[in-house]
Amino acid sequence: MTTNLTVNGAPVETEAPGMRxxxxxxxxxxxxTGTKEGCGEGECGACTxxxxxxxxxxxxxxxxxxxGTDVRTVEGLTPVAPGGVTLGVLQQAFLETxxxxxxxxTPGMLMAGEAFLASGLEPTDxxxxxxxxxxxxxxxxxxxxxxxxxxxxxxxxxxxGAA
Amino acid sequence: MPVEPPVVSPASxxxxxxxxxxxxxxxxxxGTDLLVQLTGEIGPAPDRVIDLWRLDELRGVGVHxxxxxxxxxxxxxxxxxxxICREHLPALVEAAATIGATQIQNRGTIGGNVMNASPAxxxxxxxLALDAVLVVGGADGEREVAAAEFxxxxxxxxxxxxxxxxxxRVPLGAGREQRFRxxxxxxxxxxxxxxxAAAWRGTDTWQDVRLxxxxxxxxxxxxxxxxxxxxxxPRTLGSVExxxxxxGAAINPIDDVRSTAAYRREAARRVVRRLLAxxxxxx
Numbered sequence: 001m002t003t004n005l006t007v008n009g010a011p012v013e014t015e016a017p018g019m020r021x022x023x024x025x026x027x028x029x030x031x032x033t034g035t036k037e038g039c040g041e042g043e044c045g046a047c048t049x050x051x052x053x054x055x056x057x058x059x060x061x062x063x064x065x066x067x068g069t070d071v072r073t074v075e076g077l078t079p080v081a082p083g084g085v086t087l088g089v090l091q092q093a094f095l096e097t098x099x100x101x102x103x104x105x106t107p108g109m110l111m112a113g114e115a116f117l118a119s120g121l122e123p124t125d126x127x128x129x130x131x132x133x134x135x136x137x138x139x140x141x142x143x144x145x146x147x148x149x150x151x152x153x154x155x156x157x158x159x160x161g162a163a
Numbered sequence: 164m165p166v167e168p169p170v171v172s173p174a175s176x177x178x179x180x181x182x183x184x185x186x187x188x189x190x191x192x193x194g195t196d197l198l199v200q201l202t203g204e205i206g207p208a209p210d211r212v213i214d215l216w217r218l219d220e221l222r223g224v225g226v227h228x229x230x231x232x233x234x235x236x237x238x239x240x241x242x243x244x245x246x247i248c249r250e251h252l253p254a255l256v257e258a259a260a261t262i263g264a265t266q267i268q269n270r271g272t273i274g275g276n277v278m279n280a281s282p283a284x285x286x287x288x289x290x291l292a293l294d295a296v297l298v299v300g301g302a303d304g305e306r307e308v309a310a311a312e313f314x315x316x317x318x319x320x321x322x323x324x325x326x327x328x329x330x331x332r333v334p335l336g337a338g339r340e341q342r343f344r345x346x347x348x349x350x351x352x353x354x355x356x357x358x359x360a361a362a363w364r365g366t367d368t369w370q371d372v373r374l375x376x377x378x379x380x381x382x383x384x385x386x387x388x389x390x391x392x393x394x395x396x397p398r399t400l401g402s403v404e405x406x407x408x409x410x411g412a413a414i415n416p417i418d419d420v421r422s423t424a425a426y427r428r429e430a431a432r433r434v435v436r437r438l439l440a441x442x443x444x445x446x
Contacts, residue, residue: 017167018167018170018172018214019166019169019170019201020167024164038364040202042195042198042199042267045352054269055265055266056269057266059194060193060195060267061198062198064170064214066214090429115243130264130265133264133265133350134263134264134352135264142360
C-alpha cells in the first residue's frame with residue numbers, strides 16, 4: 001500500500017509496510033539518520049519528531065498512521081541559505097550554551113524544544129522543564145539544555161516583536 | 164528490526180466491525196503500548212493488526228444528558244485541554260498529565276489505556292472511582308459494561324475479540340469530590356508503583372465513597388473494605404485511619420521490576436491516608 005506524506009517540506013511516497021515504525025522509515029528508507037533510536041520503547045525521547053507540529057515518538061508511530069501528515073525531523077531545522085547550510089535559532093543556542101554533551105539526546109531535545117518555541121509559552125523554567133520532560137539526557141546536562149531553549153525563545157521573541 | 168505484521172486501516176466503524184467478525188485482529192490506536200510489542204521481547208508480537216486511528220467516530224468529548232462521553236480515541240492531550248474534562252473530571256485530567264510526557268500524551272488514548280488493561284493503567288482507578296461505564300460495540304450492536312466489571316482478571320477485559328471499545332461514559336455526579344495521586348520513580352515518564360483515585364460526597368459524613376487503586380493487585384481494583392470503613396461515618400481522622408487499616412489488609416500487591424509488595428502496601432496506605440486527611444483540612 002502506498003503512503004503519501006511530507007517530510008521536512010518535501011513530498012514522500014512510500015510502499016513501506018503499514019506497521020513499519022516511523023523511525024525505521026526515516027532512518028532506513030529515507031536515510032534521515034539525524035533521528036536517533038535510544039530505547040525503542042517510548043521511554044527516552046531521543047527519537048522525537050514533529051507530526052503535524054506535535055512532538056511524538058517515532059519509535060511508537062506506525063507508517064499506516066502518517067498518511068497525509070507533515071513530519072519534521074532534526075534535518076528540517078537547518079535553514080538552507082544561499083551560502084550553504086546554516087544553523088537554526090535553536091541549534092545555534094544549543095551550540096552557544098553547551099546544550100549538547102554526548103549528543104544522543106540532542107535531536108530529540110531539539111524537536112521538543114522546537115515544539116516549545118512554536119507554542120509561544122513564556123520560557124519559564126517550569127514550562128521548559130515540562131516541554132522536555134519526555135526527553136532523557138543521560139549525561140544529565142539538563143541545565144544547559146534549558147538555558148539553550150530559553151535563549152532561543154528570547155531571540156525568537158525579539159524577532160517576533162520586531163516583525 | 165521489529166516485526167511488521169499485516170495491518171488493515173478501515174475507513175469506518177462498520178468496516179472495522181466486519182473485519183473483526185471475519186478474523187481476530189489486534190487493535191492499534193495511539194500505538195504507545197502496541198508498538199513496543201513489535202520487538203517480541205515482552206511476549207509474542209501480534210499476528211494481524213487493525214488500525215483504528217482514522218475512525219473519527221471514536222473522537223471527541225461531549226456532555227450527553229447527565230454524563231460526559233469520551234470517544235475511545237481521545238488522547239491524553241485532548242483530555243488535558245478539554246474544558247469539559249477540566250471542569251467535571253479534574254481527577255482524569257490529573258491522571259492524563261502524569262502519563263509519560265508530551266510525546267506519549269499526544270498519541271496515547273483513553274481507549275488504549277482501558278483495553279490494554281494493565282493493572283498500572285493510570286486512568287483506570289479514576290474510571291472506577293467515578294462509576295464510569297465502558298461502551299463496547301461490534302457487528303451485533305453496542306452494550307455497556309460498568310468499569311467495576313470491566314477488568315475481570317490480569318490483562319483481561321469484558322470485551323469480546325470481535326468488539327471494540329467505542330466510548331467511556333462518566334456520570335456528571337454533581338457535588339462529588341474527586342482526587343488522584345500517583346507514586347512513580349519520577350514525576351514524568353514513570354509507570355506507577357501505586358496509583359489512587361477517590362471520590363465521595365458529603366461534608367460531615369462520607370457518602371457514596373469510591374476508593375480505587377492500581378498496581379496493588381492483578382487488576383485495577385475498588386477496595387470495597389476501605390470504602391465500607393468510611394461510608395456513612397463522620398469525616399474525621401478516626402474514620403480515615405480505619406479505612407487505611409482496611410485497605411492495608413485488603414490489597415494484594417506483588418514484587419516486580421518496578422517495586423516491591425512491601426513498598427507498594429506501605430505507599431498505598433500512606434497515599435490514601437494523606438489524600439483523605441488533606442480533604443478534611445479543606446472542608
